[in-house]
Amino acid sequence: MKSVIGISLFSFFAIVASDDVYKLETKYIDVPIDHFSYTSDATFKLRYLINDTHHDKGGPIFFYTGNEGNINSFAQNTGFIFDIAEPFDALIVFAEHRFYGESMPFGNQSYVSPKNLGYLTSQQALADFVYVIDHLQNEYKSRWNGKKLPVIAFGGSYGGMLSAYIRMKYPASVLGAIASSAPIWQFNGLTPCEDFYRITTGVYASYSPKCANTIKNSWKAIRSFTQTPDNKKNLTSLWKLCNTPSTSDDIDKLVGWYSEILVNMAMVNYPYPTNFLTNLPAYPILQFCSTLDSYTWSDDYSLLKSIGDSLQIYTNYTKSAKCNDINETSSNVGESGWDFQACTEMVMPMCSVDSDMFENAAWDFNKYTNDCSKNFNVRPRSQNEPILEYGGKDISTASNIVFSNGLLDPWSSGGVLRRINDNIKIVVLPDGAHHYDLRGKNDEDTSSVKMVRSFHAKEIKRWLKKYYENYAQVHVI
Amino acid sequence: MKSVIGISLFSFFAIVASDDVYKLETKYIDVPIDHFSYTSDATFKLRYLINDTHHDKGGPIFFYTGNEGNINSFAQNTGFIFDIAEPFDALIVFAEHRFYGESMPFGNQSYVSPKNLGYLTSQQALADFVYVIDHLQNEYKSRWNGKKLPVIAFGGSYGGMLSAYIRMKYPASVLGAIASSAPIWQFNGLTPCEDFYRITTGVYASYSPKCANTIKNSWKAIRSFTQTPDNKKNLTSLWKLCNTPSTSDDIDKLVGWYSEILVNMAMVNYPYPTNFLTNLPAYPILQFCSTLDSYTWSDDYSLLKSIGDSLQIYTNYTKSAKCNDINETSSNVGESGWDFQACTEMVMPMCSVDSDMFENAAWDFNKYTNDCSKNFNVRPRSQNEPILEYGGKDISTASNIVFSNGLLDPWSSGGVLRRINDNIKIVVLPDGAHHYDLRGKNDEDTSSVKMVRSFHAKEIKRWLKKYYENYAQVHVI
Numbered sequence: 001m002k003s004v005i006g007i008s009l010f011s012f013f014a015i016v017a018s019d020d021v022y023k024l025e026t027k028y029i030d031v032p033i034d035h036f037s038y039t040s041d042a043t044f045k046l047r048y049l050i051n052d053t054h055h056d057k058g059g060p061i062f063f064y065t066g067n068e069g070n071i072n073s074f075a076q077n078t079g080f081i082f083d084i085a086e087p088f089d090a091l092i093v094f095a096e097h098r099f100y101g102e103s104m105p106f107g108n109q110s111y112v113s114p115k116n117l118g119y120l121t122s123q124q125a126l127a128d129f130v131y132v133i134d135h136l137q138n139e140y141k142s143r144w145n146g147k148k149l150p151v152i153a154f155g156g157s158y159g160g161m162l163s164a165y166i167r168m169k170y171p172a173s174v175l176g177a178i179a180s181s182a183p184i185w186q187f188n189g190l191t192p193c194e195d196f197y198r199i200t201t202g203v204y205a206s207y208s209p210k211c212a213n214t215i216k217n218s219w220k221a222i223r224s225f226t227q228t229p230d231n232k233k234n235l236t237s238l239w240k241l242c243n244t245p246s247t248s249d250d251i252d253k254l255v256g257w258y259s260e261i262l263v264n265m266a267m268v269n270y271p272y273p274t275n276f277l278t279n280l281p282a283y284p285i286l287q288f289c290s291t292l293d294s295y296t297w298s299d300d301y302s303l304l305k306s307i308g309d310s311l312q313i314y315t316n317y318t319k320s321a322k323c324n325d326i327n328e329t330s331s332n333v334g335e336s337g338w339d340f341q342a343c344t345e346m347v348m349p350m351c352s353v354d355s356d357m358f359e360n361a362a363w364d365f366n367k368y369t370n371d372c373s374k375n376f377n378v379r380p381r382s383q384n385e386p387i388l389e390y391g392g393k394d395i396s397t398a399s400n401i402v403f404s405n406g407l408l409d410p411w412s413s414g415g416v417l418r419r420i421n422d423n424i425k426i427v428v429l430p431d432g433a434h435h436y437d438l439r440g441k442n443d444e445d446t447s448s449v450k451m452v453r454s455f456h457a458k459e460i461k462r463w464l465k466k467y468y469e470n471y472a473q474v475h476v477i
Numbered sequence: 478m479k480s481v482i483g484i485s486l487f488s489f490f491a492i493v494a495s496d497d498v499y500k501l502e503t504k505y506i507d508v509p510i511d512h513f514s515y516t517s518d519a520t521f522k523l524r525y526l527i528n529d530t531h532h533d534k535g536g537p538i539f540f541y542t543g544n545e546g547n548i549n550s551f552a553q554n555t556g557f558i559f560d561i562a563e564p565f566d567a568l569i570v571f572a573e574h575r576f577y578g579e580s581m582p583f584g585n586q587s588y589v590s591p592k593n594l595g596y597l598t599s600q601q602a603l604a605d606f607v608y609v610i611d612h613l614q615n616e617y618k619s620r621w622n623g624k625k626l627p628v629i630a631f632g633g634s635y636g637g638m639l640s641a642y643i644r645m646k647y648p649a650s651v652l653g654a655i656a657s658s659a660p661i662w663q664f665n666g667l668t669p670c671e672d673f674y675r676i677t678t679g680v681y682a683s684y685s686p687k688c689a690n691t692i693k694n695s696w697k698a699i700r701s702f703t704q705t706p707d708n709k710k711n712l713t714s715l716w717k718l719c720n721t722p723s724t725s726d727d728i729d730k731l732v733g734w735y736s737e738i739l740v741n742m743a744m745v746n747y748p749y750p751t752n753f754l755t756n757l758p759a760y761p762i763l764q765f766c767s768t769l770d771s772y773t774w775s776d777d778y779s780l781l782k783s784i785g786d787s788l789q790i791y792t793n794y795t796k797s798a799k800c801n802d803i804n805e806t807s808s809n810v811g812e813s814g815w816d817f818q819a820c821t822e823m824v825m826p827m828c829s830v831d832s833d834m835f836e837n838a839a840w841d842f843n844k845y846t847n848d849c850s851k852n853f854n855v856r857p858r859s860q861n862e863p864i865l866e867y868g869g870k871d872i873s874t875a876s877n878i879v880f881s882n883g884l885l886d887p888w889s890s891g892g893v894l895r896r897i898n899d900n901i902k903i904v905v906l907p908d909g910a911h912h913y914d915l916r917g918k919n920d921e922d923t924s925s926v927k928m929v930r931s932f933h934a935k936e937i938k939r940w941l942k943k944y945y946e947n948y949a950q951v952h953v954i
Contacts, residue, residue, distance in 0.1 A: 036513035038821045038855050039595030118516030130865050169646060172868030344515045378515050388607050391649030396947075399874055470873075 021440070022082050024049035024075055024094065029135055031098075033105045033119055035127035044098075044105040046128055049075050051085070051092040058144040059089025060464060061136055061151045063174070065129055065166055067159035068338040071096035071103075074159065077276045079440015081154055084457050088464075091140060091149070095132050097125050097162075099337050114378050117340055123389065126166050129153075130173045150467045152460050153177040156435030157411065158338075158346075165390055168398045176400035176463040178456050180435040186348040186414025188383035190392055193351040193363045195413035201356040203266045203285060203408045211289035212357045214297070215262065218307050219255065219359035225300040226251055234301070239308040240315075242323035250326075257326040258307075259358055261314050266410050267434035272444040279318045282444065287313045343372035345389075347380045348414065399423035400463050404452055406432025425459060427452050498917075499559050501526035501552055501571065506612055508575075510582045510596055512604035521582040523605055526552050526571040528562070535621040536566025537941060538613055538628045540651070542606055542643055544636035545815040548573035548580075551636065554753045556917015558631055561934055565941075568617060568626070572609050574602050574639075576814050591855050594817055600866065603643050606630075607650045627944045629937050630654040633912025634888065635815075635823075642867055645875045653877035653940040655933050657912040663825040663891025665860035667869055670828040670840045672890035678833040680743045680762060680885045688766035689834045691774070692739065695784050696732065696836035702777040703728055711778070716785040717792075719800035727803075734803040735784075736835055738791050743887050744911035749921040756795045759921065764790045820849035822866075824857045825891065876900035877940050881929055883909025902936060904929050 028045040049071060062081050067074055075094040085092050096103040099120040104110040111117055137148050153174045155163030160182030167177040185191050205212040225231050226245065236244040245254050264277050265284045272282045281287050288310050295306035315324050342348065349365070352358035369379045391398075398420065405415035406429040416426060429436060429448045437452045505522040526548060539558050544551055552571040562569050573580040576597040581587040588594055614625050630651045632640030637659030644654040662668050682689040702708050703722065713721040722731050741754050742761045749759045758764050765787050772783030792801050819825065826842070829835035846856045868875075875897065882892035883906040894903060906913060906925045914929045 032858060034514065036598060036600050037511065037595040038598065038858075039592050041856075041858070115516050118514040121513060121515065123513045134861070134865055170865075170868070171874040172871035173865065379518070381509060381515075381518070384611070388611055388647075388650065391647070394649035397648040397874070397876055 020072070020076055022051070022075055022079065024051045024092070029132055031128050031131050035124055035131075042105075045103070046098060046132065047071060047096040047102045048132055049094040049096075051082075052140075054086045054089060055091035055140070055143070056089035058147065058149065058468065059091065060175070060460075061133065061140075061149050062088070062090045062092050063129070063133060063151050063153050064094040065125075065153050065155040065159050065162040066095050066097040066100070067155070067157055067162075068097060068100055068341065070101035072101070073276070074156075077274075078154065078156065078438045080438045080453060080456070083441055083453075084460075087457075088460065090152075091136070093132070093136065095129050097159075098128055111336065114376065117337075117376070118344075118378070120337060120340055121345055122162060122165065122341075122386075126162060126169060129162070129166055130170050133173050147471065150175045150464055152463070154180075154438065155182065156180040156438045157182065160435065164398070164401050164403070167401055168390065168395065171399075175467050176402075176460065178402050178404070178438075178460070180404045180438045181406065181409055181411050181415065182403060183348070183411045183414025184390065184395075184416060185393065186411070187386050187392065188347065188349055190387070191414050193349040194353045194356065196350050196410050197352040197356040197358045199408075199413050200263055200266045200410040201358070203269065203410075204262070204289060204357060206408075207285055208289045208293055211292050214292055214303065214306065216357040218258075218303060221300040221303045222251065222255060222258075225304060235304060235308075238301075238305050239311065240321075240323050242325045245326070254326050255359060257324075258311070261311060262358075263410055265314055266408065269408060269433040270436060270439070271446060272442050274439075278314065280314065281317060284313055340376050340378070343369075343376050343378055344380055345386055347383050347386075349383070395424070396421055400459075401425070402427060402456055402459050404429065404435075404437050404456070406434065406436050408432060409434045409436075425455070427455055497549070497553055499528070499552055499556065501528045501569070506609055508605050508608045512601055512608075519582075521575075522580070523575060523609065524548060524573040524579045525609055526573075528559075528569040529617075531562045531566060532568035532617070532620070533566035535624065535626065535945065536568065537652070537937075538610065538617075538626050539565070539567045539569050540606070540610060540628050540630050541569075541571040542630050542632040542636050542639040543572050543574040543577070543602075544632070544634055544639075545574060545577055545818065547578035549578070550753070551633075554751075555631065555633065555915045557915045557930060557933070560918055560930075561937075564934075565937065567629075568613070570609070570613065572606050574636075575605055588813065591853065594814075594853070595821075595855070597814060597817055598822055599639060599642065599818075599863075603639060603646060606639070606643055607647050610650050624948065627652045627941055629940070631657075631915065632659065633657040633915045634659065637912065641875075641878050641880070644878055645867065645872065648876075652944050653879075653937065655879050655881070655915075655937070657881045657915045658883060658886055658888050658892065659880060660825070660888045660891025661867065661872075661893060662870065663888070664863050664869065665824065665826055667864070668891050670826040671830045671833065673827050673887050674829040674833040674835045676885075676890050677740055677743045677887040678835070680746065680887075681739070681766060681834060683885075684762055685766040685770055688769050691769055691780065691783070693834040695735075695780060698777040698780045699728065699732060699735075702781060712781060712785075715778075715782050716788065717798075717800050719802045722803075731803050732836060734801075735788070738788060739835075740887055742791055743885065746885060746910040747913060747916070748923060749919050751916075755791065757791065758794060761790055817853050817855070820846075820853050820855055821857055822863050824860050824863075826860070872901070873898055877936075878902070879904060879933055879936050881906065881912075881914050881933070883911065883913050885909060886911045886913075902932070904932055 026047060026049055028047055030043040031046045033042045033044055062085060064074060064078060064081065071094050081092055098105055099110055105119055106116040109116055133151050140149055141147060151174045153163035153166050160179040161184050163177040164179040164182050164184055167174045201212055226235055232244055245251050265288060268274060268277050268280060269283055269285045274280055291313060292306055292310040297303040297306050315321060349363045351363040352361045365383060373379050400423060402425045403416040404427045405412040405417060408431060411434060419426060429452055431446055431448055437449055504525055504527055507520040508523045510519045510521055539562060541551060541555060548571050558569055575582055576587055582596055583593040586593055610628050617626055618624060628651045630640035630643050637656040638661050640654040641656035641659050641661055644651045678689055703712055709721050722728050742765060745751060745754050745757060746760055746762045751757055768790060769783055769787040774780040774783050792798060826840045828840040829838045842860060850856050877900060879902045880893040881904045882889040882894060885908060888911060896903060906929055908923055908925055914926055
């Protein structure tokens with residue numbers, strides 16, 4: 001069994017580049033802890049990063065709606081915004097999501113209980129962002145004769161969901177949104193629960209059916225091999241684990257850790273080395289499968305050895321790791337925050353079935369909520385909450401949003417890939433991974449990502465043109 | 478000085494008709510106290526009224542978004558919905574606004590402090606309504622092969638604001654909205670603060686310039702006449718007050734009570750007798766001004782006597798009142814709830830100037846917030862909060878809303894009277910009062926209200942036609 005909570009994680013942002021490529025100034029702004037009641041007037045300091053090098057006159061604010069992690073990590077992995085800031089005379093802002101990075105509403109008490117952590121919701125985060133935008137529009141209006149700068153939201157993954165949502169809910173604050181790899185349809189009843197692992201399997205199989213098949217065989221091998229204490233120790237050595245798994249819960253956790261790595265490699269299967277999730281070579285799945293396919297295996301032991309060796313592509317590409325900690329994916333605050341969100345609003349049903357390469361796992365909402373209760377002392381109020389809040393499939397009234405998805409990204413399962421209306425654009429990168437289009441340009445870039453990026457720029461230009469034309473009509477008493 | 482808080486009241490709904498004309502079943506539904514956090518899983522019972530006599534198959538839900546008062550009062554004064562339910566096969570629902578009527582989140586402790594009362598916000602109310610709608614759509618889907626019934630929101634005054642807002646914020650839940658006399662632009666910087674009293678003055682002056690002039694002279698008369706204790710007693714007798722005003726605060730309160738009556742008569746200046754705010758004759762302003770004009774006055778005493786006698790049109794039309802309680806306008810829960818809302822989100826700047834018939838009063842936000850702090854132990858976070866939340870003048874992305882306003886309604890000052898886009902319709906009743914169009918049909922109805930009501934019906938029909946045509950496109954996995 002996989003960790004039900006584990007599989008709903010987008011990613012873990014443990015790595016922050018030591019040398020920042022993109023320079024930003026760090027600022028803080030006081031925002032209400034609770035935008036939607038008046039039970040208290042408490043505020044906290046929300047962090048945002050800003051670069052106004054290229055900003056001029058009525059140039060827009062390019063506003064990244066921060067995800068479930070330290071905002072620095074996103075700023076350093078969203079070079080697209082920096083690449084297009086100059087031609088647009090844009091002000092660059094990366095706003096941190098509350099309860100991540102340094103933006104802790106209750107300091108080091110933020111995570112102690114739902115009494116505090118309960119204010120970690122997407123709606124509160126959107127209201128934070130609207131607050132920051134208003135502040136910036138006031139601060140910079142003197143550069144444009146007192147007028148209100150237009151805002152373009154950008155976001156990838158959960159951040160992409162937020163950029164789409166902020167345009168839908170606060171269209172007066174945000175003119176348009178580039179929502180990259182935003183699985184806004186990964187909710188109850190909107191997408192078959194098996195799609196996520198089906199797509200992941202397809203990525204591996206497209207490199208090598210043999211590789212996918214070896215993986216498919218590995219789950220049973222782990223389960224049967226680890227029946228004895230000796231073999232548990234053997235696996236610890238084969239997979240270079242820091243601790244020997246002893247209970248069946250430990251084995252579940254190990255399986256969860258392993259499948260998450262497989263998913264993560266698909267997410268960041270970029271054509272050049274990156275350090276977004278961890279240090280990785282170009283096309284990590286190609287590397288992983290090439291290594292795996294080079295082994296021959298005949299029993300559980302040799303199968304698990306081949307997997308263990310191949311996993312090092314992901315776990316130890318820099319050859320600096322001493323051992324693999326299977327708790328690592330939940331060791332940092334960012335992750336446990338997302339787990340809480342997944343236990344409240346962001347319930348994203350997932351399952352694996354016979355036809356994919358993962359261990360079978362049904363979607364069991366009952367077990368899911370019990371785990372939530374155990375881990376966080378909360379339960380989702382309803383699986384349908386995000387659908388009521390954000391409209392589910394019915395987003396026909398939305399406008400000025402580009403939904404982009406890499407078709408080799410597991411999260412494209414919940415992406416908007418179908419025409420909605422004339423004012424929502426759907427673009428796909430047939431060979432793209434998770435929010436690849438938001439990354440800075442690179443010599444190894446595919447032709448599809450170049451096309452998509454120029455499409456984004458063209459759309460932004462179109463939205464802005466209309467804004468400047470209509471400004472006088474809207475902003476009058 | 479008028480009570481600054483007093484003037485921002487929409488109305489006071491002390492009167493509930495003893496014999497209900499419109500029959501509805503009372504139901505209750507458990508809704509979360511806080512939709513926007515997970516700090517607690519507490520719920521409360523929200524009341525709604527329902528009538529499914531005419532509902533059939535895919536017929537829409539006509540959903541009244543309750544105002545700042547007991548929902549019964551609105552149900553009995555919104556006959557338009559009942560009048561058109563049959564031809565539309567519609568299910569009729571009136572949902573009560575939290576913290577009003579019976580919908581008390583903390584029972585009789587709901588109003589004790591901002592710790593409880595702080596959950597009285599428009600956003601929470603909208604989320605309540607979305608919750609009720611979802612519940613009803615599930616409950617009634619069997620009548621239409623499991624499909625989702627379309628919802629048309631209706632509302633007048635603050636309820637009209639909510640019906641427009643719910644369409645803007647939750648377009649997947651609400652197909653369209655009839656927002657009658659909804660002053661969504663009565664916020665900071667969107668409308669000149671003097672418009673409200675300017676319009677009210679115009680209504681009186683249109684009946685009789687002499688009447689408006691007498692009123693204009695009365696403020697100074699009150700102030701100078703009540704300098705002595707004897708004259709305070711004389712005024713008590715002239716105006717049939719229950720208690721003699723003694724302090725200057727009492728005189729301020731008296732002035733606030735009197736100007737509120739003048740405003741209220743303009744709001745409910747309907748062409749036939751009504752009992753919405755209180756028992757009143759047809760065209761109460763005509764009655765009031767006819768009476769007032771029949772007097773000749775030469776000094777403060779005779780002027781105040783003529784006003785006192787004329788006010789009886791409003792205060793004692795049924796000849797059953799013993800005396801006038803100048804606290805009456807804030808004696809019931811509904812009002813104090815609205816005062817709280819006006820002290821948090823709903824800050825609506827108003828002022829009176831030389832050119833209107835009211836006592837001069839500047840808009841003094843500082844004094845306003847101090848009064849709020851004194852009365853409720855809260856302060857508005859910012860005058861701009863509702864503008865950030867609901868877009869202010871920039872509602873260009875909204876659709877399927879009819880904004881109707883009576884031009885003789887003081888609240889038309891903050892109404893949407895200007896073209897926004899092709900999908901928002903602006904209609905006016907040149908001779909109409911406050912949400913007159915939502916009332917049931919009457920032999921005395923003006924031709925303009927008949928036209929507006931048939932316009933509403935035509936728009937609803939158009940929205941529904943499109944919904945039924947597009948249903949299959951949206952509601953698929």
